[in-house]
Amino acid sequence: MESLRQDVFDYVKKKYKSKIEYLWKRYPDYAVFRHDDNQKWYGIVMNVSRDKLGLSGTDVVDVLNVKLDDLMYRDILLQQEGILPGYHISRGNWISILLDGTVSFEQICDLIDTGYEVTASAKKKQKIRPAKDWIIPANPKYYDIEHAFDDTDLIEWKQGSGIRAGDTVYMYVAAPVSAILYKCKVTETDIPYQYQDNNLTIKALMKIKLLKRYKPDKFTFDVLKEKYGIYAIRGPRSAPNSLAAALK
Missing domain, CATH: 3.90.1150.30 (Aspartate Aminotransferase, domain 1)
Known part of the structure; x- marks a missing residue:
């Protein structure tokens, strides 16, 4: 080429x-x-x-x-x-x-x-800096993310570096789900919070509002890898434009 x-x-x-x-x-x-x-x-x-x-x-x-x-x-x-x-x-x-x-x-x-x-x-x-689309990981071993929005559409979540109010975050739930399940809007950032254990360190929280749910078989890890070139989701990362368009 x-x-x-x-x-x-x-x-x-x-x-x-x-x-x-x-x-x-x-x-x-x-x-x-x-x-x-x-x-x-x-x-x-x-x-x-x-x-x-x-x-x-x-x-x-x-x-x-x-x-x-x-x-x-x-x-x-x-x-x-x-x-x-x-x-x-x-x-x-x-x-x-x-x-x-x-x-x-x-x-x-x-x-x-x-x-x-x-x-x-x-x-x-x-x-x-325009509003940005992110993919953020959620590990069901440490947090019951599949039921986080059962009673509310607004939750607090660990704030990733670079994420600002107005951004969109797509929550990727790790194994055994291994798929994007939620689209959320960031409504507030830089909420003071200190937490640390062997698996997790949190220095600030953000508030995210649920906008949309996805079926677990729609945006699986295999789909993300094969169609959008995403090979790992270990921390917050930008969502490719093509994926963000598909997730709209």
Whole structure:
């Protein structure tokens, strides 16, 4: 498949009005895009030999480096084909994404958006952060989540990093259910709460309001993996646009 390099350039130009900058004479095809206020990079496209990425072969491929703020999410992504530890960037919260079609363009755009938000100035973050769709895990071994909404449509839940009021959370219930069961709206965040045991640490709670229920056989783990490229749900993670649309 032809490289998605130009598609990436078109996306950041249209959505973020970013300029594509070529900064190095030694690497004329390396392209950077950054914020106009704090000048931080939020992406760099490079052409790299496959063997330098730890892959078989010596063909040159285009990769996109983006930054994440959630190391657990990064570790989950690294289990996916086409996503690698950040090439040529020593800090552990960067990833490299193959632009050869292994990773869908939709997911690439989602990761660009994440990188843009992570590297934005505090002032810009307040402006650019739209309501977001999340998948959050719930373990029935520790909480009777299947009956949590029997008598109320509003409950308190552990707040995940980055989740804000107005966001939508889809609750994935772990084994033996292994499926998304609920769609909820976050109505309040940063409720003080301290709890810790061998299995769980809670520093803050959020209030979530039930909007919709799903049948246990509708959005199973197998469906999430095969149709939406979700291989693990160990903590809060962004819901791909295609999945969020299906869950509406």
